[in-house]
Amino acid sequence: MTTARSENFPESIIRENIKRLTPYSTARDESNAGYGTYLDANENPYNMGYNRYPDPHHKLLKRELALKKGVNEDMIFAGNGSDEAIDLIMRVFCEPRRDNIVSISPTYGMYKVAASINDIEYREAPLKVDFTLDTQALVNLSDNNSKVIFLCSPNNPTGNLLDKEAVLGIVKKFKGIVVVDEAYGDFSGDEGYIPLLSEYPNLIVLQTMSKSMGMAALRVGFAFGNARVITYLNRVKYPYNLNRISQELAIKRIREGSKTLGGILSERERVASSLRELSEVVKVYDSNANFLLVKFRNATEMYNLLLNNGVIVRDRSKVSGCEGCLRITIGKPAENDRLIMLISNFGKEPFIFPLNPFVEVSRITRETAITLKADFTGAGLSSLNTGIGFFDHMLEQISTHGGISLDIDVSGDLWVDFHHTVEDVAIVLGDALNRYFTSAGNYERYGFSLPMDESEATVLIDLGGRAGFNWKVDFRGDKIGEFPCEMFAHFFSTLASAGKFTLNVKAEGENDHHKAEAVFKAFARALKMALASGNLQSVPSSKGII
Ligand code: PMP
Numbered sequence: 001m002t003t004a005r006s007e008n009f010p011e012s013i014i015r016e017n018i019k020r021l022t023p024y025s026t027a028r029d030e031s032n033a034g035y036g037t038y039l040d041a042n043e044n045p046y047n048m049g050y051n052r053y054p055d056p057h058h059k060l061l062k063r064e065l066a067l068k069k070g071v072n073e074d075m076i077f078a079g080n081g082s083d084e085a086i087d088l089i090m091r092v093f094c095e096p097r098r099d100n101i102v103s104i105s106p107t108y109g110m111y112k113v114a115a116s117i118n119d120i121e122y123r124e125a126p127l128k129v130d131f132t133l134d135t136q137a138l139v140n141l142s143d144n145n146s147k148v149i150f151l152c153s154p155n156n157p158t159g160n161l162l163d164k165e166a167v168l169g170i171v172k173k174f175k176g177i178v179v180v181d182e183a184y185g186d187f188s189g190d191e192g193y194i195p196l197l198s199e200y201p202n203l204i205v206l207q208t209m210s211k212s213m214g215m216a217a218l219r220v221g222f223a224f225g226n227a228r229v230i231t232y233l234n235r236v237k238y239p240y241n242l243n244r245i246s247q248e249l250a251i252k253r254i255r256e257g258s259k260t261l262g263g264i265l266s267e268r269e270r271v272a273s274s275l276r277e278l279s280e281v282v283k284v285y286d287s288n289a290n291f292l293l294v295k296f297r298n299a300t301e302m303y304n305l306l307l308n309n310g311v312i313v314r315d316r317s318k319v320s321g322c323e324g325c326l327r328i329t330i331g332k333p334a335e336n337d338r339l340i341m342l343i344s345n346f347g348k349e350p351f352i353f354p355l356n357p358f359v360e361v362s363r364i365t366r367e368t369a370i371t372l373k374a375d376f377t378g379a380g381l382s383s384l385n386t387g388i389g390f391f392d393h394m395l396e397q398i399s400t401h402g403g404i405s406l407d408i409d410v411s412g413d414l415w416v417d418f419h420h421t422v423e424d425v426a427i428v429l430g431d432a433l434n435r436y437f438t439s440a441g442n443y444e445r446y447g448f449s450l451p452m453d454e455s456e457a458t459v460l461i462d463l464g465g466r467a468g469f470n471w472k473v474d475f476r477g478d479k480i481g482e483f484p485c486e487m488f489a490h491f492f493s494t495l496a497s498a499g500k501f502t503l504n505v506k507a508e509g510e511n512d513h514h515k516a517e518a519v520f521k522a523f524a525r526a527l528k529m530a531l532a533s534g535n536l537q538s539v540p541s542s543k544g545i546i
Contacts, residue, residue, distance in 0.1 A: 009201040009228040013147055013176055018092050023235040026056050054244035057234075061247050064254045065222065069194055074227040077234060080241045082183060082208040082221030085233065086150075087114045089204065089223070092232045093147040093177055094120045102141050103150040104133065106157060106321045108181065111150045126321060131158040131285070133166045142174065149174055152181040154188050157316050157327040159287035161188050171200045177229070179204045183221075184289035186212035186261060187268070194224050201226050209250055211290060212258045218246040264290050268330045274340045281343070282324065291329045299324045302346060309342050310356030310439050311335075334358075334377050354533050356439040359432045367420035368412040372428045376436055376531065378403035386410045386425055388418055390483045394520045395425070401524035418487060426491045430498025437463050437501075437531060447530030449522045455509025457518035459526040461501060468502030469493040473519060475512045488516055492523070 011019075027041035044051045058078040066073045079085045094101060100121035103111045107124075115122040123146070125137035138149065149170060153162040171178045182205055185192045193205045204225040210216035220242065223233060272284045272292055280302060282295040296302045299317035303326055306313055314327040330336065335358060357376035364370075382399040384392040387410055399406045408429075412421030437443055447461040462468075471492065475485035496503040505523070509515040 009226050010175065011228065013093055014232060015092065015095055018232060018236060021235055024239050026053070026239050028053075029056070050244065053240050054242065054247060056239045056241075058242055058247055061220075061242075061251050061254075064251045068254055069224070071194060071197070071224060072227070075197065075224055075230060077223040077225070077230045077237075078242055078247075079221050079223065079233075079237065081210060081219040082181070082206045082223070083110055083114075084237070084241060085204075085206055085221060085223040086110055086179075086181075087118070088233050088236050089148060089177065089179060090114055090118045090120055091236055092229075094118065096120055099145045099147045100143075101148040101150060102138060102146050104138070104152070104155070106155075106316070106319045107150070107152045108156045108183075127155075127158065129321075131155065131160050131321075133162050133170075135166050135169060138170060139173065142176075146174075147176045149176065149178045150181065151178065152183070154182075154184040154288040156184065156289065157291070157293055157314070157319070157322060157325075159184075159285055159289045159291060159293050161190055161288045164190075164193075167193075168196070168200075171203050174202065177202050177204055179206060181206040183208045183211055186258065187265065187290045188288035190288070197224060197226065201228075204229060209253065212261050212264075213253050214258065214260060215246075215250065215253055218249055220246050220250045264330050267333060267336055268292065271328075271330060271336045271340065275343065278340075278344050280346045291327050293322065293325050293327055295324045296326060297324075299326055302326065302343065305346055306339070306342055309338075310358070311339050311342060313339075334375070334379055355436055355443060355531070357436070359435050361428050361432045361435070363424065363428050363431075365420075365424065367416075368410055368424040370408065370410045370412075370424055370428045372409075372425075372432055373405075373407040374429075374432045374436070375405040376403070378405055382406045384408050386421055387412060387414050388421060388483065390481050391418070391422060391425070394516060397517060397520035398429075398524045398527070401521050402528045404524075418483065419490075422487045422491050423494050426494035427498045430495045430500075433495075433499040433501070433527075438465070442533065444530055444532045447526035447528070449525035449529065451518065451522050451525060453514070453518070455507060455511065455514040455518040457505070457507040457509075457515070457522040459506075459519070459522040460504040461523075461526045461530045463501045463530045465500050466502060467497040467500050469496045470504040473505060473507040473515065475515065476510075477512055480512050480516060485512060485516075488519065492519075 031040060041053055043053065061078055062073040062076045065076055077085060090101065096119035100123055101115055102123045102125065105124035105126045112122045123141045125134055125141050128134050151162060151167060154160060155162060167180060180193045182192050185207060193203060197203055197205065204223050206221065206223055208221040268287060275281050275284050275294060280297050282297055285293040303313065303315045316322040316325045316327045328339065359374045362371045382396065382405050384395050384406060386392055386408060395406065395408065398404065408425065410421055410425060414421060443463065445463050450458045471489045478485055492503060492505060505519055507515050507519050509518065
């Protein structure tokens with residue numbers, strides 16, 4: 001257990017106004033009543049899931065994290081991402097227009113931006129060419145008004161761990177606060193600086209749930225330090241800086257741990273060694289993070305080639321110290337394969353790039369909110385949540401027989417009827433299909449299918465970039481279970497028009513359920529055929545043609 005020695009904390013470096021500050025006290029803090037009828041916070045009394053304010057002190061979250069990290073709860077500040085802690089550290093310690101902070105270069109851009117927003121001078125000591133710390137340069141830059149030194153280890157975008165002895169040398173010498181940002185620490189295998197907090201009252205460690213823990217959207221980050229520093233950060237934060245959903249999910253994730261860390265680390269090694277073999281690659285820097293800094297012969301053209309083929313990396317080639325470099329985050333194995341394939345074919349024209357198989361579409365209207373993720377390599381599992389069981393079952397046919405992994409989440413106005421949900425899923429799925437077949441590359445374009453069991457369905461597809469729809473399917477009843485049969489034609493016509501392709505559907509059979517299923521199955525098979533990757537003789541992508 002690490003306990004920090006607060007008594008040696010240099011209180012004098014706190015800004016005077018912050019020392020004097022009477023922080024906002026929430027309604028619940030004032031009564032300190034554990035349970036009762038809450039008429040104190042002007043909340044809505046009706047429990048619709050989120051009517052009460054979240055815990056401003058994040059007690060359960062801190063309890064869980066304290067156990068995990070072996071620290072006292074009072075050594076933890078929980079913020080809306082570690083970006084919040086970066087900003088608050090500046091606000092607690094630095095007097096605008098008088099004080100300065102010192103950092104390294106290149107490093108994470110938010111230190112400079114937060115300093116600038118707070119009107120605090122920002123000084124940067126360049127790393128040496130091998131990205132190691134230039135301790136002397138840092139010391140030379142600091143003066144009596146330097147209140148905070150920001151270090152990042154593993155550093156972004158260089159990916160390397162800073163030398164611990166060198167960092168601790170700075171912590172010992174420097175009169176102000178030294179922040180070590182360990183956003184990427186979990187990828188390094190190093191135990192980091194938290195165990196050292198007990199020895200150094202002027203040390204703050206930042207960590208985040210956005211990287212190894214996979215929770216970037218929920219915005220949860222932490223600062224660890226001695227209890228005095230943490231008290232001040234808590235006093236200046238917004239009272240309810242972390243919403244309840246984020247707190248709850250963070251607790252759950254901390255208990256579970258990261259299930260993806262090992263896979264990302266082995267992919268990092270695989271990608272690094274594959275890239276080292278390629279002629280366009282000048283250097284792959286050793287990485288202790290979940291990204292690689294890679295120097296290319298021609299970084300700008302490589303960046304554009306990747307972007308034009310749907311692979312987005314970070315261009316760091318204009319950043320001082322990273323000239324000619326792109327920063328590449330480690331993705332899933334199939335994504336990394338595509339990256340390597342594209343880089344290895346740089347300059348080899350004419351080369352047919354397979355279509356980009358990963359498509360994500362979100363759409364929010366008054367009636368529905370839909371997120372769709374499609375993986376056209378079909379490598380993953382599907383998860384279909386439209387709220388309509390039968391419709392999920394039909395979409396599953398597209399996934400299984402079309403070789404497309406589909407994650408579809410819908411919250412729709414099912415209390416009205418199924419119409420908007422079915423229609424909007426067709427729009428989003430059509431849009432995803434269109435994005436896929438108009439991405440760079442070639443595909444067969446035409447597809448047909450007539451699978452037959454007791455029902456018979458014929459589907460013809462032309463992915464030519466123009467919408468068309470022909471439907472010859474009669475259902476015996478009006479509904480299958482709760483699902484109105486008229487919605488099938490509506491689904492497919494909307495799909496064809498959103499996807500800008502031509503679709504001909506015919507079906508016959510005794511049983512409506514089987515007939516519908518045969519149509520979805522035949523559609524999926526025909527689609528798979530039309531999307532099959534082409535060769536130089538086959539029809540080129542319609543991108544830029546139609
Ligand atoms: N520190 C570093 C070094 C980072 O790279 C990032 C995000 N890219 C952050 C902090 C911010 O993380 P968070 O999502 O917790 O705000």
